[in-house]
Structures are given as C-alpha cells and as structure tokens.
Amino acid sequence: MSYLLAFCLALCWGTAFLASKNMVEALPPYWSTFFRVLAGFMFFVVFYGVQRKNLKCPVKELWRPWTIGFLLILFPFAAISWGQRFVAPTIGGIFNGTVPIWSFIAGAILLKGVDRFTWRRAAGVSVGLAGLLCTVWPSLSIGHDKWALYGCSAMLLMAWSYSLGNVLTKKIMVDNQSVSLEANTFHQYLFSAVVLLVVAFFAEPFPAASAFSPKVVLSILSAGIFSSAVAFLLMVALIQRWGATRMASVTYFTPVVAMGSDIIARGRMPSGLELIGLGIIFVSLFLIQKPVEAK
Secondary structure (H helix, E strand, O other): OHHHHHHHHHHHHHHHHHHHHHHHOOOOHHHHHHHHHHHHHHHHHHHHHHOOOOOOOOHHHOHHHHHHHHHHHHHHHHHHHHHOOOOOHHHHHHHHHOHHHHHHHHHHHHOOOOOOOOHHHHHHHHHHHHHHHHHHHHHHHHHHOHHHHHHHHHHHHHHHHHHHHHHHHHHHHOOOOOOOHHHHHHHHHHHHHHHHHHHHHHHOOOOOHHHOOHHHHHHHHHHHHHHHHHHHHHHHHHHHHHOHHHHHHHHHHHHHHHHHHHHHHHOOOOOHHHHHHHHHHHHHHHHHHOOOOOO
16 A cells, blocks of 8 residues: 555656646746646645634744745745746656755754765765766757756756755754644645745736646646655655655656656657766665664
8 A cells, every 4th residue: 555655656746847847837826826726725625624724824933834834835846836837847856856855955954964965975966966967968969059047947946945844844843842733734735825926916917818728727626635745645644654764765656657657648759868967866876775883
C-alpha cells in the first residue's frame, strides 16, 4: 500500500509541470497560478468541511502558515507558471528533482546539528550542480535564447523556495502544537489565493472566456487538485508510514514522470545531455542522502 501511495505521489508531482505548461499557453502566469491555488483551496474547503475539521488559527499565529504558504505554494507555483512559458515540462521536473540538494544546504545552515556537512555530502552537492548545468545547457545554448535563461532562473527560484520552505517548516511549524495540520494547510492556501488574486488583478488583464478551453480547465483542476491538494494528503500519509526522510525519496522520481508526460503528451524527446544530467543528479542525491556513520 505504501508503494502505491508513493507511486501516486510521484505521478501527482511529476505531471504538475505539463499541466502548468498547458495553462500558461492560454492564461497569463499570475492568473494561471491563482486558478491553480483556488482549485486546491476549494478542494480543502470541501474535504475538511465534510470532516468538520477545526480550521481556526489564532491571529498571533497566522504568520506561521502565511510564511510557509508563501514559500511552498505562492512563490514556487508562480515561478513555475512564469518559467514554464519558456522551458519544457521536462526541465521544470529536473529542477524540482534538485530540491533535496538545496534542502540539505539550507538545513545545514539553518538547522545546525541536524544536517552535517561532510566531504561525501559536499561532493554530492558539487556533482548535483554539475548535473544541473549539464541538463539545462541544451536549452540555454540554442541560439543563446535569453528567455530560456529566464525560464531556467525561475525554475531555480522555485527549487530554492521549496527547499527553504521545507527547512523552515521544521523550524517554525513542527514545534507549534496549538494549531492543527488542517488549519495550517487551510490558511496557507487562503493566504496564497488572496495575495495572488490581488497581484493578478493589478498586473494582468483577466483572461477572456475563450481561453478556458476544456484542456485548460482540466489542467487547472489537475494542477490544483491532483498535483497540489491530493499530493499533500498523500505526502502526509507517506510521512506517517515511512517518516519524512524516506518519503523525500519520492522526489527523485518527479523528473522521470515529468519527462514521461512531456514525451507522451507533447512528443518532446529529451536530449542526450538532459538524460546524462539527470543521471548525474541521481548520483548526487545518493551521496547527499546516504547516512553518515558516527566515528
């Protein structure tokens, strides 16, 4: 059962980039992000409402879900929407696969005593960065496309945001027992939806009705419900069964799913350098995650 959950979670995370690509081809990026977050928010309203969960959060504690919501929902989702206009879903998935690398770096700095730097892990970080450069080089070198560079930069910011959010969740959320997991999730999505609505309203024109084709609507529902809300529930279930460290290994398969969905839905075959870079990133993740025995 646990492996089935892990497989479903990898599908949820990996297909998000294809759905986002479909959305931003028809909708402005901030409106695209807003509709994705709104779909996830409405899912949780119904899901938690049926269960009559307590969604209250003291005003003095709101900064906690708002901070994590910004780092894990608002900013990375917006970065994906903005960057996905210029790069393929495969590239987005590969950048997402580097999140454990950046999480280790952030954790070693912010959570002293939890993640220790060793020569093995330092080598893993260096190898991972080399693999990432190898992966994105074809996109950056074709005609020296500055827009591809901007797209890759947005995906890098997405990965950094996820990483910082993962680390700060341990630091400012886990020790806070006064607010339920359901309330934290609800307020993360509510905050993100409200901020994105304001930003989109002032930054971009509202999309025409003709932009909401069946393909776009399905992509919004897929990204907002399947790849966001359902993925969160699967992640929590896996953490309860496997623990956070083992659950994080599912991230390794996100680029593979993103690449597969890109091939099936859009017919884009990965380049040789992208495949080599992905393999190098897998090696770096092994080096970083491998337990270090105390001497």
